[in-house]
Each structure stands twice: as structure tokens, then as C-alpha cells.
Amino acid sequence: MIALEGRARRLGDNINTDYIISSARKRDTIDEHVLKQWLLEHVDAGFAASVQPGDIIVAGKNFGCGSAMEVAVTVILAAGIKAVIAQSFSRTFFRNAINNGLVPVQCDTSKFEEGDTLSVRLDGSTPVVVNFTKELTIAAEPIPEVMLRILESGGIVQQLKIHRLLAASHSTQPS
Amino acid sequence: MSARTISEKILSVKAGREVHAGEYVICNVDRVLGTDASSPMAIDYFEKMGGERLFNPSRVLFAFDHYSPAASPETAAFHEKVRAFAKRHGADLCDVGEGISFQLLAERGGALPGSLVIGADSHTVTAGALNLFATGVGSSDLAAAMITGQVWLRVPHSIKVTLTGTRTAYLSAKDVALALVHMIGADGAHYQTLEFHGSALPSFTLEDRMVIANLGVEMDAKAAIFPADAATTEYLRGRKVGLDAPVTADVNAKYSREITLDISRLSPRVSLPHAPDNVVPIEQAAGTQVHMVFLGTCTGGRVRDFHEALAALNRAGGAIAEGVQLVVTPASREVADKLRADGTLERFETLGAIITETGCGACCGTSGVIPADGMNVLSTANRNFKARMGNATAAIYLASPAACGAAAATGRITDPRAERAAR
Numbered sequence: 001m002i003a004l005e006g007r008a009r010r011l012g013d014n015i016n017t018d019y020i021i022s023s024a025r026k027r028d029t030i031d032e033h034v035l036k037q038w039l040l041e042h043v044d045a046g047f048a049a050s051v052q053p054g055d056i057i058v059a060g061k062n063f064g065c066g067s068a069m070e071v072a073v074t075v076i077l078a079a080g081i082k083a084v085i086a087q088s089f090s091r092t093f094f095r096n097a098i099n100n101g102l103v104p105v106q107c108d109t110s111k112f113e114e115g116d117t118l119s120v121r122l123d124g125s126t127p128v129v130v131n132f133t134k135e136l137t138i139a140a141e142p143i144p145e146v147m148l149r150i151l152e153s154g155g156i157v158q159q160l161k162i163h164r165l166l167a168a169s170h171s172t173q174p175s
Numbered sequence: 176m177s178a179r180t181i182s183e184k185i186l187s188v189k190a191g192r193e194v195h196a197g198e199y200v201i202c203n204v205d206r207v208l209g210t211d212a213s214s215p216m217a218i219d220y221f222e223k224m225g226g227e228r229l230f231n232p233s234r235v236l237f238a239f240d241h242y243s244p245a246a247s248p249e250t251a252a253f254h255e256k257v258r259a260f261a262k263r264h265g266a267d268l269c270d271v272g273e274g275i276s277f278q279l280l281a282e283r284g285g286a287l288p289g290s291l292v293i294g295a296d297s298h299t300v301t302a303g304a305l306n307l308f309a310t311g312v313g314s315s316d317l318a319a320a321m322i323t324g325q326v327w328l329r330v331p332h333s334i335k336v337t338l339t340g341t342r343t344a345y346l347s348a349k350d351v352a353l354a355l356v357h358m359i360g361a362d363g364a365h366y367q368t369l370e371f372h373g374s375a376l377p378s379f380t381l382e383d384r385m386v387i388a389n390l391g392v393e394m395d396a397k398a399a400i401f402p403a404d405a406a407t408t409e410y411l412r413g414r415k416v417g418l419d420a421p422v423t424a425d426v427n428a429k430y431s432r433e434i435t436l437d438i439s440r441l442s443p444r445v446s447l448p449h450a451p452d453n454v455v456p457i458e459q460a461a462g463t464q465v466h467m468v469f470l471g472t473c474t475g476g477r478v479r480d481f482h483e484a485l486a487a488l489n490r491a492g493g494a495i496a497e498g499v500q501l502v503v504t505p506a507s508r509e510v511a512d513k514l515r516a517d518g519t520l521e522r523f524e525t526l527g528a529i530i531t532e533t534g535c536g537a538c539c540g541t542s543g544v545i546p547a548d549g550m551n552v553l554s555t556a557n558r559n560f561k562a563r564m565g566n567a568t569a570a571i572y573l574a575s576p577a578a579c580g581a582a583a584a585t586g587r588i589t590d591p592r593a594e595r596a597a598r
Contacts, residue, residue, distance in 0.1 A: 014361050014450060016560050023212070023539035024565045027242060028249035030216050042562045062362035065395055066558060067539070068297040070216055070313035090395050091366055092297060096313035146199045146327050156315045160224035166201050166325045 002103060002122040002151075004083050006054040008131075010114040011043065015059055016066030017093065019043050021075045023067065030071055032078035039079050053080025056120065058112045060086065064093020073100050083120045085109055085129060085140075098147045099156035105129060107140035122151075178427035180333040181400050182368040185308040185422055189291045196332040196429070206234055206285055207320045208276040208294030212241035212541070213313070215253040217295060218260050220318035230324030232265035236285070238276035239269065241541050243534030274507025274533045275473045277302045277309065281385070282509045284411065288403045289420030293317070293326050298473045298557065300391045304384035305410070306403035306421055308368075311392065331368045331397045332431035333424075334359070338373035340439030345592045347483060347575030348383035349475060349555065352390035353444035354436060357454035364396035367431055370424060371401045375438050381410040382479040389474045390557055393451040443591060446573035449561040457578060460588045466550040468583040469564075470576060471504030471536045475555025478513050480576040481505070484555070485519055487580030487591045494526065496586030501528040502544050504536030528583075540565025553582045 025038045040047040057063075057076065063086035064072060073096040076084065083103040087110070097104040105120055105127045112118075116133035125148055127140040143151065153159040159166075179187070179195070187194045189202035209217055214237050229235050237257050245251035254271070261268035269279050277299050280286045288306035292299060295317040302309035312326065320326050336355065355369075369391050371384075379387070384401045391399030401407075403421035411419065443457040470476070470484050481503070488495075495501050503523050505511035511533050514520045524530055529544060537543035538556045546552050546569035554564075559571035574582075577591035 016558075018539070018558070018560045018563055022562055022565075023241075023541055024562075026212075027541045028247050030219075030253075042567050062365070062395060065361060066297065066560065068295060068311045068313050069212065070315060073313070088362060088365065090362070091397060092311055092313055095316060099313065099315040144199055144329065156319055157220060157223045160226075160319055160322060165323050166319060166327055 003119070004056065004103070005119045006056040007052065008058045008112055008114060008116040008118050009051070009055050010112060011057060011059040013060035014062045014065055015043065017064055017069050017072035018066055020064070020072040023069070026069065026071050032071060032074040035071060035075045036078040039075055048079070051079045051081070055081050056118050057081055057084040058109050059084065060109065061088045063089050065090035068092035068096070070096045073097050073102050077102050085120065098150050101151065101155045103127065103151070105140045107138045111136060178425035178429065180368070180428045180430065181370050181422045181424045182308060182331055182333050182398060185289060185291060186328065186330050188289070194330050196330050198330045199327060200330055201325050201327045202291055203324055204293050204320055204326055205287070205290040206236065206280060206292040207317065208280060208292065208296065208299060209237045209317050210241055210276050210296050211239040211254060211257060213295030213317060214257045216314035217317040217321065218256060220315045221321055224318060224322060226318065226322045229264045229266060229321050233267070235266040235321055236276065236280060237261050237266060237268050238273060238279055239271045240275045240534040241539065243532050243542050244271045246542060272508060272532055274509070275535060278473060278507045281305060282414065282507060284414030284416040287415065287417055287419040288407060289422050293320055297392045298389055300396060300399050301385050301389040301473055303388045303391070303398050303400040304381055306401055306407055308398050308400065310398050329366065331366055333368040333370045334364055335430040335433045336369050336371050337433070337435045338371065338375040338438055339435060340375055340437040342375060342378040342438055345443070345577055346438060346441060347443065347577050348379060348386035349575035350441055350444045351436065351438060352387045353446055353454045353573065354441055355387070356390055356393050356452050357444070358434060358436070359394040361393065361450065361452040362395045364391065364394035366397055369394070369396045369399040376402070377404065380479060381406050382477045385477065386474055393557055443575055443578050445578065445588060446559055448559055448570040448572065451558055451573060457574070457588065457590045460572065461590055463572070463588040464551055465499060465553045465582045465586060465588060467500045467502065467546050467552040468579050469502045469537050469552060469554040469556065470579055471502070471506065472538045472556040473506060473535070474557040475576050476504060476506030476510065478510055480555060481514055481519050484576035484580035485522060487577040488584045491581040491584035491589060493584065495528065495583050499583055499586050500544065501526065501583045502531060502537055503528045504531045504543060505533045507533050537564055539563055553579050553588060555579050
């Protein structure tokens with residue numbers, strides 16, 4: 001069970017991974033605690049300084065498009081953000097998020113604004129988002145079982161450590 | 176057995192059972208690729224996962240392409256880390272100067288029709304030009320595949336893209352690719368494969384197909400796959416390592432969407448700052464001043480691209496316009512060697528171009544030339560996000576090698592079909 005509460009940080013459509021953290025910044029370090037000072041620098045120069053642990057990113061469609069670079073996920077986590085709610089995600093970002101325990105929630109974010117008070121609960125496969133400011137409760141897109149298992153094990157590192165194989169006791173394998 | 180797409184057929188073989196779009200499957204991968212940008216982090220995951228050995232060292236290739244060469248002690252340390260790992264585990268290592276990961280896989284005959292390739296580089300989709308399922312992943316999925324030889328995937332639905340009509344002189348594969356990015360949009364191929372069909376395909380060489388497949392990821396496609404035909408056989412001749420298993424879509428295969436593009440009247444395209452899908456016909460951008468022209472990358476860094484650019488530059492006057500910096504970055508050593516052998520590189524050098532080490536070059540601001548403040552860059556690359564080339568005040572325009580060659584000669588965005596008139 002995952003239960004998060006926080007303040008919405010509103011972003012737009014097609015936020016690519018280079019905007020989350022630029023390729024040039026990560027050339028000399030992949031330490032997310034160093035890189036977080038440049039989080040979203042070309043979208044909002046004040047973002048990194050104003051981010052607070054517990055903040056929840058809210059975005060439009062195709063969040064995390066472009067490069068598959070995984071620091072785009074780890075740098076968000078390093079800033080204390082544990083969930084991203086978006087209209088849709090690019091597939092590589094979605095995978096990387098699940099693999100590292102960042103909760104990617106897909107739902108209609110059109111009414112969400114900067115500063116809204118939000119909660120995200122994941123109990124089972126369907127995340128439930130509450131926007132207290134707008135008095136909205138939204139059942140988000142269910143997270144596929146294969147991803148839920150990874151998220152619930154605490155990420156792909158834990159899953160591999162425990163099972164050694166992706167295929168271990170998996171229901172999608174031929175019976 | 177019901178009718179299936181190319182994606183469904185390849186993933187069925189790799190999952191060991193018949194699978195269809197929408198199912199989640201665990202597949203055995205044929206090749207695993209890492210770059211100097213993604214592998215250092217993958218090695219960290221590998222170690223945290225308790226990885227002891229690679230599932231099959233001969234199937235794992237690391238290429239130093241994003242930082243080619245290393246420009247700081249920190250980047251050099253990343254290279255050393257990957258070198259040491261590759262040596263310890265027996266993986267293939269392509270050091271600085273060899274080229275871009277999936278380009279090398281293709282050149283060395285490892286990108287085989289019917290196979291499944293994953294690479295920790297989103298542009299891995301490029302290899303789909305060779306009738307295979309190639310897709311990008313992050314560093315943690317790369318690490319898991321290095322250990323297990325497996326990846327989990329949702330079997331994607333496919334968009335059937337039919338190219339019809341006759342290819343005209345000066346129509347670049349890049350123009351077709353940009354036209355598709357515009358039609359489909361930045362997220363229009365979300366979780367789907369682009370599967371190419373149509374009577375116009377024989378007029379696109381394997382290198383052309385790589386250009387089109389490459390841009391698939393700018394539509395968020397999971398893969399972009401061409402059929403295997405004479406061009407595929409020709410490319411693989413003398414290269415092929417292992418057995419290929421060409422895959423054809425069933426006639427009644429179900430597609431999520433069908434798109435037809437008649438290329439007969441397609442004009443050159445330009446992608447305006449700061450989004451790849453911000454595409455207009457070149458007429459609408461013509462005249463825009465250009466300060467830097469970049470020829471290279473996994474989109475426009477192959478032999479055919481440089482020939483096309485040089486021919487257009489020659490037609491447009493044969494000299495580099497004053498105030499224009501022309502940067503030439505071959506995608507791989509094989510490409511550079513061919514360009515050296517046929518005199519293309521010497522010609523560019525004589526013109527005053529900057530010839531850089533092979534690899535990704537200036538594309539993402541990690542090696543090569545950084546544009547100055549306020550510069551307009553015309554590039555054969557695939558992404559024009561703000562700050563992509565390492566300077567947030569530069570404006571990046573994307574176009575074909577022909578349009579880039581013409582602009583190098585005129586100093587302005589120039590329709591490569593109309594250069595003579597423009598002079």
C-alpha cells in the first residue's frame with residue numbers, strides 16, 4: 001500500500017527527459033543528489049530551489065519523452081518527489097519510474113493547478129488521486145500487474161535480488 | 176492461429192508462445208546494447224542486483240558514443256568503469272571513435288531480421304530498419320537484461336504506415352520521417368510499433384530506412400519495423416553474423432491505425448524550435464538565418480547523408496557561406512572510412528568544415544561543438560529541444576542533409592530543390 005500527500009507542481013505537455021535533467025549536466029556525474037540542483041532548469045529556473053520533499057509533479061501528456069536516460073527518474077526522487085501524475089507518460093520514463101519506485105499515475109490532470117493539495121493512494125492496481133483543493137477524486141489508469149510486482153518489491157533491484165529472473169513465478173508465463 | 180503483425184510474430188518467438196497485442200510477456204533478447212551515457216548507471220544497478228555474470232557476454236555490446244572523446248576527468252572515469260566491466264565480463268566494447276551503438280550492431284551484422292534487440296538508448300529503434308524488433312530501455316532494464324537475458328514487454332499494437340507514390344529527386348528520407356512525425360505527433364505512436372508497407376519502399380535504401388525508423392521514437396513509438404526485402408539482403412551480405420529469420424505481417428493482421436503517405440508531392444520539411452513535431456514545409460522556414468550547420472548523428476550521420484549534403488552544398492554554390500560553421504560527424508568509423516576513401520571528408524575539409532570524432536557529436540551537448548548564445552543551428556539530428564545542444568539560447572532546426580548542405584552554402588534555410596534559383 002502506498003499513500004502519499006503533497007503539493008502539486010504543475011508542468012505542461014511533452015516534458016522531455018532533457019528538460020527534467022539535461023544530457024550535458026549528467027556527463028560528469030550521475031549522482032542524483034548533485035544533479036537535483038538542475039532539476040527542470042530549462043522549464044522553470046526556480047524549480048529546484050522551490051521544490052519541497054513530498055511535492056507531487058502534475059503534468060500533461062507524454063511526460064518523460066525523448067531520451068531513455070534513467071537519471072530523469074532518480075533526480076526527481078532525489079528531490080523528494082515520490083509520484084508524478086500525468087495525462088500520459090512516455091514508455092521509457094514509465095518503465096524507469098516503476099523500476100526505481102517512483103509512482104507514475106495516469107489520469108486526467110486538466111483541472112489540476114500549481115499548489116493544489118493532493119493525495120495518491122495505491123492499494124491494489126488502481127491508484128486513486130484526490131485533489132482536495134478542487135474537491136476531485138479520480139480513479140487513475142490501473143498499473144499492469146507485471147509493473148505492480150516490481151513497484152511492490154521496492155523496484156527492479158529488489159526484484160532481481162530476490163528472484164534472480166524476471167520470469168520467476170510470473171502469471172504471464174505459459175502454464 | 177490468428178493473423179499477426181510483425182511485432183506480434185517476433186515477440187511470439189521470443190516469448191516462446193503465440194502472443195497478441197496488449198499481452199504482457201517476458202521475452203528472451205538476442206542483443207543487449209549500452210552506451211557510455213547509460214552503461215555506468217547500468218553497472219551500478221547490475222552490482223546492486225547482485226549480478227555476477229552476463230547471461231551471454233557475446234550478446235552484450237557497450238559503445239562509447241555520447242562522450243566521444245571524454246572531455247573531463249569525470250567522463251573519462253565513466254569510460255574506465257565501463258572498460259573494466261567489459262573486460263571482466265567478456266562483453267564487446269567499442270571504444271571512442273568506433274561509433275554509435277546500434278549503428279555498430281548493424282554494421283557488424285548483429286542486427287538480424289526477426290531478432291529482438293534492446294538498447295539503453297532511445298534511438299535503438301533505428302535497427303528496426305533491418306526487419307527486427309529493436310527498442311530503447313533505461314539503465315535498470317539494461318542491467319536486468321544483462322543478468323537474465325530477458326526483458327518484459329507489453330506486446331504493442333501496430334500502426335500500419337503505407338508509403339506510396341514515386342520518390343522525386345531531392346526528396347530525403349528525413350523529409351518523409353519529419354512528415355510522419357507531423358502527421359502522427361510527439362505521442363501519436365505511444366506504446367505502438369510503426370510497421371512500414373507500400374509500393375514506395377523499394378526506393379528507400381537501408382540507410383534511408385534507418386533515418387525513418389530513427390524518428391519513430393520522436394512519435395513515442397516502441398519500435399519501427401520495415402519488411403525484409405532485396406535492400407535488407409544486400410545490406411547483410413558479407414556482414415551477417417548468425418541466422419536471420421525475416422518476418423512478414425499477415426495480410427489480415429489487425430492494426431490500431433492505418434496511415435498512408437503519398438511521397439510523390441512531398442516537399443522538404445523543417446522542424447522548428449523547440450519540438451521535433453513542430454514541422455513545416457521548408458517554404459515556410461526558408462530565409463531564416465543559419466549560424467551553424469550540423470551534419471551527423473544516428474539520424475543523419477551515414478554515408479548517404481553526407482553525399483546528399485555535399486551534393487546540395489555544391490549545387491548551392493560550392494562554398495561555405497561567411498559566418499556559417501559547418502560541423503561534420505560521421506556516425507561510425509566504417510562511415511568515416513568510406514567517406515575518406517571516396518574523397519568526401521577531404522572535400523568537406525577543403526571547404527573549411529570542422530570534422531569531429533565519430534559518435535553522437537554535438538547532438539546532445541556532450542561532445543563536439545557547442546553553439547554560441549543566440550545561434551540558429553540547422554541539423555540533421557532528431558531532437559531540437561531547448562538546450563539540447565548544450566546552450567539554452569540557441570535555436571535548433573531539424574532538416575534533411577540536402578537542406579543542411581544548401582544552408583551551409585547560403586547561410587539561410589534554403590529549399591534544396593530551388594538552390595539555383597536562390598543564388
